[in-house]
Each structure stands twice: as C-alpha cells, then as structure tokens.
Amino acid sequence: MSYQFNEQFTAASRQFADAAAQINRLTLENVEKVFGVHFTTLGENANATFAFVNEAIEVRDLEGVKALWPKGAQIARENVERLVSAGQEVIGRTVKTHEAIAELAKSQLESATADVRAQAETVAKAAAAKSTAKR
Structure with a gap:
C-alpha cells in the first residue's frame, strides 16, 4: 500500500x-x-x-526658437505615442502569457x-471484489 502511495506521490511531484x-519558461x-x-x-x-x-543647441536667435517650438511639441507627442504603443504591446504579450499559464494549469488539474x-x-x-468474495 505504501508503495502505491509513494509511486503516486512521485508521479504527482x-x-x-x-x-x-x-x-517558468513562459x-x-x-x-x-x-x-x-521597453529598451527599443x-x-x-x-x-x-x-x-x-x-x-536646439544650434539656435542663436528668437526666430530659431520660434521655429523650434513646434518641433519640440512634435517630438514629445511622438515619444508619448511610442510609450503608449509599447505599453499596449506589453499588456498584450502579458495577457497571452497568462492565458498560456492558465491553460497549462487547467490541463494539469484535469490530468490530476x-x-x-x-x-x-x-x-x-x-x-x-473483496466484499463479494467474503459472501
């Protein structure tokens, strides 16, 4: 009896x-x-x-600063867009990973x-069988 228990415990482990x-791999x-x-x-x-x-370092007069202002706003907007896009990609990848882990856990539970x-x-x-054999 203990042999069966040990085998079951070993298989479950x-x-x-x-x-x-x-x-862990996922x-x-x-x-x-x-x-x-994120690094990209x-x-x-x-x-x-x-x-x-x-x-901006090359600007020497007020007209240059006026021309630089819209470029700075454009750069800031593009940076924010890249950050938001990266965040969405990260969330999507993480959700897919969690789904794969949940599916793995479900299959392990069903197998057990x-x-x-x-x-x-x-x-x-x-x-x-023992009960009918005793009768």
Whole structure:
C-alpha cells in the first residue's frame, strides 16, 4: 500500500515540477520580450530627443526658437505615442502569457483529477471484489 502511495506521490511531484518548469519558461520568455520592447522604445525616444536637443543647441536667435517650438511639441507627442504603443504591446504579450499559464494549469488539474478518479475506481473495484468474495 505504501508503495502505491509513494509511486503516486512521485508521479504527482514529477508532474508538478514539469508544470512549474513550463510556467517558468513562459514567464522568462515574456519578461525577455517585455524588456526588449521597453529598451527599443527607450532607445527610439532617446534618439529623437537627443536629435532635437542637438538642433536646439544650434539656435542663436528668437526666430530659431520660434521655429523650434513646434518641433519640440512634435517630438514629445511622438515619444508619448511610442510609450503608449509599447505599453499596449506589453499588456498584450502579458495577457497571452497568462492565458498560456492558465491553460497549462487547467490541463494539469484535469490530468490530476483523471488520475485520482482512476485510482478511486481501482480501489472501489478492489473493495467490491473483496466484499463479494467474503459472501
């Protein structure tokens, strides 16, 4: 009896470890992609801002400042748009990752339930067989 329990416990532990490894892999892939999106956005925003700053440094008169003002507003708007777009992409990727993890957990739960049912049916049949054998 303890051998069966040990086997069941070992199988359940192995299944749990496999599921945990898959969840960790999915999570790490998501984190890698999220950091990539953020670094790309940061780089694009920094390049645009530094280009604007370099242009602003060259301005020597009031007319140049007046011409520079709309460009600065445009750069700021584009930077915000890139940030919002990156945020939406990150949220989308994270939702997909969470869906994959939920599906994995659901399949693990269904598998464990099926294993428990099979074991319960086996025990019930054995008990029924012993009961009819005693009569």
